Amino acid sequence: xxxxxxxxxxxxxxxxxxxxxxxxxxRDFYWxxxxxxxxxxxxxxxxxxxxxxxxxxxRVLKACYAHDIxxxxxxxxxxxxxxxxxxxxxxxxxxxxxxxxxxxxxxxxICGPGVICSDLDKATRAHSSQEMRMHPSxxxxxxxxxxxxxxxGGVGSINWGGLRDFGNVIRLRVVTMEEEPQxxxxxxxxxxxxxxxxxxxxxxxxxxxxxxxxxxxVDAIVGFDSFxxxxxxxNALARxxxxxxxxxxxxxxxxxxxxxxxxxxxxxxxxSVVLVMVAPHSHDAFKAFTARHSGExxxxxxxxxxxxxxxxxxxxxxxxxxxxxxxxxxxxxxxxSLYPFPNQIELAAKxxxxxxxxxxxxxxxxxxxxxxxxxxxxxxRFTTEERLDEIVELHHANGCPVFNPHxxxxxxxxxxxxxxxxxxxxxxADPKGLLNPGKMIAWDDPDYDFGSGETWLFKGLKQAx
Amino acid sequence: xxxxxxxxxxxxxxxxxxxxxxxxxxRDFYWxxxxxxxxxxxxxxxxxxxxxxxxxxxRVLKACYAHDIxxxxxxxxxxxxxxxxxxxxxxxxxxxxxxxxxxxxxxxxICGPGVICSDLDKATRAHSSQEMRMHPSxxxxxxxxxxxxxxxGGVGSINWGGLRDFGNVIRLRVVTMEEEPQxxxxxxxxxxxxxxxxxxxxxxxxxxxxxxxxxxxVDAIVGFDSFxxxxxxxNALARxxxxxxxxxxxxxxxxxxxxxxxxxxxxxxxxSVVLVMVAPHSHDAFKAFTARHSGExxxxxxxxxxxxxxxxxxxxxxxxxxxxxxxxxxxxxxxxSLYPFPNQIELAAKxxxxxxxxxxxxxxxxxxxxxxxxxxxxxxRFTTEERLDEIVELHHANGCPVFNPHxxxxxxxxxxxxxxxxxxxxxxADPKGLLNPGKMIAWDDPDYDFGSGETWLFKGLKQAx
Numbered sequence: 001x002x003x004x005x006x007x008x009x010x011x012x013x014x015x016x017x018x019x020x021x022x023x024x025x026x027r028d029f030y031w032x033x034x035x036x037x038x039x040x041x042x043x044x045x046x047x048x049x050x051x052x053x054x055x056x057x058x059r060v061l062k063a064c065y066a067h068d069i070x071x072x073x074x075x076x077x078x079x080x081x082x083x084x085x086x087x088x089x090x091x092x093x094x095x096x097x098x099x100x101x102x103x104x105x106x107x108x109x110i111c112g113p114g115v116i117c118s119d120l121d122k123a124t125r126a127h128s129s130q131e132m133r134m135h136p137s138x139x140x141x142x143x144x145x146x147x148x149x150x151x152x153g154g155v156g157s158i159n160w161g162g163l164r165d166f167g168n169v170i171r172l173r174v175v176t177m178e179e180e181p182q183x184x185x186x187x188x189x190x191x192x193x194x195x196x197x198x199x200x201x202x203x204x205x206x207x208x209x210x211x212x213x214x215x216x217x218v219d220a221i222v223g224f225d226s227f228x229x230x231x232x233x234x235n236a237l238a239r240x241x242x243x244x245x246x247x248x249x250x251x252x253x254x255x256x257x258x259x260x261x262x263x264x265x266x267x268x269x270x271x272s273v274v275l276v277m278v279a280p281h282s283h284d285a286f287k288a289f290t291a292r293h294s295g296e297x298x299x300x301x302x303x304x305x306x307x308x309x310x311x312x313x314x315x316x317x318x319x320x321x322x323x324x325x326x327x328x329x330x331x332x333x334x335x336x337s338l339y340p341f342p343n344q345i346e347l348a349a350k351x352x353x354x355x356x357x358x359x360x361x362x363x364x365x366x367x368x369x370x371x372x373x374x375x376x377x378x379x380x381r382f383t384t385e386e387r388l389d390e391i392v393e394l395h396h397a398n399g400c401p402v403f404n405p406h407x408x409x410x411x412x413x414x415x416x417x418x419x420x421x422x423x424x425x426x427x428x429a430d431p432k433g434l435l436n437p438g439k440m441i442a443w444d445d446p447d448y449d450f451g452s453g454e455t456w457l458f459k460g461l462k463q464a465x
Numbered sequence: 466x467x468x469x470x471x472x473x474x475x476x477x478x479x480x481x482x483x484x485x486x487x488x489x490x491x492r493d494f495y496w497x498x499x500x501x502x503x504x505x506x507x508x509x510x511x512x513x514x515x516x517x518x519x520x521x522x523x524r525v526l527k528a529c530y531a532h533d534i535x536x537x538x539x540x541x542x543x544x545x546x547x548x549x550x551x552x553x554x555x556x557x558x559x560x561x562x563x564x565x566x567x568x569x570x571x572x573x574x575i576c577g578p579g580v581i582c583s584d585l586d587k588a589t590r591a592h593s594s595q596e597m598r599m600h601p602s603x604x605x606x607x608x609x610x611x612x613x614x615x616x617x618g619g620v621g622s623i624n625w626g627g628l629r630d631f632g633n634v635i636r637l638r639v640v641t642m643e644e645e646p647q648x649x650x651x652x653x654x655x656x657x658x659x660x661x662x663x664x665x666x667x668x669x670x671x672x673x674x675x676x677x678x679x680x681x682x683v684d685a686i687v688g689f690d691s692f693x694x695x696x697x698x699x700n701a702l703a704r705x706x707x708x709x710x711x712x713x714x715x716x717x718x719x720x721x722x723x724x725x726x727x728x729x730x731x732x733x734x735x736x737s738v739v740l741v742m743v744a745p746h747s748h749d750a751f752k753a754f755t756a757r758h759s760g761e762x763x764x765x766x767x768x769x770x771x772x773x774x775x776x777x778x779x780x781x782x783x784x785x786x787x788x789x790x791x792x793x794x795x796x797x798x799x800x801x802s803l804y805p806f807p808n809q810i811e812l813a814a815k816x817x818x819x820x821x822x823x824x825x826x827x828x829x830x831x832x833x834x835x836x837x838x839x840x841x842x843x844x845x846r847f848t849t850e851e852r853l854d855e856i857v858e859l860h861h862a863n864g865c866p867v868f869n870p871h872x873x874x875x876x877x878x879x880x881x882x883x884x885x886x887x888x889x890x891x892x893x894a895d896p897k898g899l900l901n902p903g904k905m906i907a908w909d910d911p912d913y914d915f916g917s918g919e920t921w922l923f924k925g926l927k928q929a930x
Contacts, residue, residue, distance in 0.1 A: 106594060106678075106680060106681075106745070106746075107678070107680055107709075107744055107745060107746035108746045128594070129571060129593070129594075130678075133707075159706075160706055160707055161706025161707050162706075162707075165705065165706050165707035165708075166705055166707050166708055166750040166753060166754050167705065167707030167708040167709065167746075167747045167750035167751075168707035170746060170749060170750070171749070187749050187753070188749050188750060188752060188753030188756075189753045189756070189757065210707075210709075210746045210747070211746075212678070213571075213572070213595075213677070213678040215571060215572055216571075238835070239834060239835025239836075240626075240630065240631055240632065240835070241624075241625055241626025241627075241630050241832040241833075241834075241835060242598075242625055242626050242627075242630035242631050242632030242633035242675075243630075243631055243632040244572075244632065244675070279572055280571070280572060281571075281572035281573045281632075281635060281675045281676075282632045282675065284635060284636070284652050284653050285631040285632035285635070285653060286631075286632075287653065288631060288652070288653030288654045289631050291653075291654070292654065342807075367706040368706075369704060369706070370703070370704025370705070370706060370837050371704075371836070371837075372835050372836075
């Protein structure tokens, strides 16, 4: 790779050439997975470019195209699947500086891909008491564009489903990786081409997202002596059509008491908990409903005088649950699974009992294809990669699909099949295959057998030197 | 009844003594039902009182208590079950003048019971772009208090379920009918005592309701050649978690073309339609989704230049569907039924085929106990009361509960069983049984057998003189 020539072409664009910083900007939270840690720990780009405008971005892409340099786009690198890691080196394309908020109107916002989620909400709240429909638990660090390209849902999915659902992204402006980059405006059916494609087939330069009303959500934690009771309550609460919540999370004992250190004084050892964000105008109904279910509200932010030092409850949920466990005990890793409706209660109970001492259950209730059900993000005590694969297989065998966070490809981390729409769009938008190489098996290895059960190996993975 | 003494006690309170006007104010839309029309056509009160404040109201109640005069509270009489009709005569208590809007804040509003729904929304929209979560199709005439006391849900129930659900009413201030009326503030679990109790056990003097964000909802009509296709599409649209709608209604042919006269130029004879209200920021997604389902958008208010003379689509839906059919052909009446999840599609298709020429299907998609399903408000061609009862029985026999709109009691129009909570509260709040007599069987006839299959006869029903 002729990086010197590339750099010469990029005069005036913000570049980073310090090796340590480049390495830092080549990483995400891949290290939650001991498997990805082993495979990707050495991965680093050769240069970071941070365009501030679409014109600068296009200059970068044209230059990389001309010099055949791989380009791995990223926001702030808060993913967990190695989404933003440059497997073949080359240019790390930071979109964090394209962070202009352009227009806020009822129900929608238009902004650059690099806006941090919490900054976006701050602006939309101030403008008209609105906020994003959903955000990752890395709300304060993740970019909107990175969330769309690499995420799937999060806090708010209990109301709105996932990013893949019609209506949760309104429009994306995308630049292709061709000799003459094209600028495309994607809406409706076409959005699927690039959402959750890890930036393998186009660079998002502007997003138009729907907004929901912003409320002063009340954080609450409800304690239960049994995981099953917590799950039943959480499921029933999620099915209360008139109680507006933004988060309903079940975390089994001993995780809450052992790992939610800052909330420990509110918690009882041995209790499983349900984390809830409830709208202030649903707070009364939430309390009445919880009392009916014999739930004990052990923490209610609206009743606690001094909240200083306490993180919001969504920072105990989604992937932050894993993070808090890992911080105390690095032997933990995790999975991402789905407990399909209508069997979520039975499946969650069954899986909870299947791996005593080896798994701590963690459920995130969501709307999924019109039904209330839950994802699982269980903590898994890591021993060997073989055992981890076995646990994944046991989930599949019991009817719980796993979106394997120990794989760095779109397919293995997702639906285990070629996404023909995204592949076809990559053929058009990235004919040289320079965008985020190694993340789309269908591109690199069209004959790969997804039923093989083998982990796919990316031949272009740059080896540690 | 000593009305003269009562009137003397009510000096300074707005009274109506003109017989014609009293009769007018003693009616609702009971005449949608030929059965209720026969039974109740002669019903009229003896006096109408319209207090403007809670103090005036309490004076009225105390005076009626002292003189043993029945009191039938009402808003504007837009119910269909005879909810607001004074079966034993006496005082008609109009709450329409208690229509102050007291406080609007994020997610909630506090107001008097007599505020008209559309007036409330006008104020909350102007204040902070908010609106009621749900409203009846009689939006422009119905009062908020009447909706709570006599309604169950409506436009918006696709997002929020029904009024009976936790969280859809925040607080009710209620005055009892005792020698010394008490003022109670009901929240949480206690709300059920008086919601949908037809004012039989207390008078609502203030309501606190949750608000949802107000959008400029786009009216659309999607046409299908078959009712089954329309139902499948409507159900699938309702299950799109990311597409924000406020109304999803299926009306089978020939109703739309024959009875939606003002929209007729957009409609095709023989087509069944789906009526949709969609948020502007979900409009793109709605169009993409509809195209995927081969639905033909035959009317899209955002594309029609001259909307003059066209009612909003919600005035083609819920009980307005019946009204439009009745206006053209008075031989129609209707039912209210539920197609329970997860069999709503099959049940709707089955019932549609069961009564050829005698029934036109009409489905209202809603959230119900956490699931997406639909109510039925089918048009029924009336022949005899026996046949009508037979049709009701055939619904029950096929697993579709009917909330019989041809009965004037709470129990027969609802769950066919005693509501012990409402009954217990009536014992406390209305010891003389003066509030809306004849509407709660459990009060008048504690030994009544709900399994008898007989229509209950209210002995206190004032006969035509």
